[in-house]
Amino acid sequence: MSQQTTLILFPQTTYDGGGTANVYSLTGNAQPAAAYYLGNQDLQTINFKTTNFTGNLIIEATLSANSATNEYFQVYKSSNNANANLSMYTNIEGNFVYMRAKIEDFEFGVVNFVKMSY
Numbered sequence: 844m845s846q847q848t849t850l851i852l853f854p855q856t857t858y859d860g861g862g863t864a865n866v867y868s869l870t871g872n873a874q875p876a877a878a879y880y881l882g883n884q885d886l887q888t889i890n891f892k893t894t895n896f897t898g899n900l901i902i903e904a905t906l907s908a909n910s911a912t913n914e915y916f917q918v919y920k921s922s923n924n925a926n927a928n929l930s931m932y933t934n935i936e937g938n939f940v941y942m943r944a945k946i947e948d949f950e951f952g953v954v955n956f957v958k959m960s961y
Contacts, residue, residue, distance in 0.1 A: 850874040852889070852902070852944035853957035860951035868947040873910040876939040877961035887942060888960045889919065890932040896923050896952035904939035915943065926952060 853871035877884035889902055902919035905912055918935050935942075944957040 847961065848880070849958055849960045851956065852942065852959050853891075853946065853954060855953065855955055856946070857953045858949050858951060867949055868945065869949065871944040871957065873905075873915075873941040873943040874959060875910075876904060876942045876959070878938040879940050881961070883938070884961060885936050885938045886961060887935045887937075887939070888932055889935060889944075889957065890960065891921075891944075891957040892930045892955035893923065894928055894953040894955060895926040896929065896954060897926055898923060898949040898952070899947040900954070900957065901945040901947060902935065902942060902957075903945060904935075904937060904942045906938070906940055908940055910941045915941075918942075 852874055877887050900921040901917055903915040904918045905915045907914050919933055942959055946954055
């Protein structure tokens with residue numbers, strides 16, 4: 844099956860650091876995952892790009908039909924501690940209803956995008 848849907852989990856975000864003591868965390872908007880529309884589908888591809896990024900990129904999912912739930916759990920984590928320039932993807936399997944991206948311990952750099960396709 845070819846990819847049918849591409850959704851933005853996290854838009855372009857820049858942080859200049861303001862010193863290493865100033866780190867912060869951000870959570871992107873929840874987006875419907877493959878099981879939301881396609882029921883029995885369980886493969887999501889996460890594509891992300893960063894520039895001079897120091898922080899942790901986390902993908903979370905929920906099985907709940909309510910995107911506002913607090914029942915999200917981590918399904919992927921990428922730790923980047925050295926001003927990383929990344930352009931990569933990962934496949935995540937699971938009958939998830941919603942997924943979202945989080946940036947934790949954001950010290951410096953640009954998150955160009957985090958996208959989900961299925």
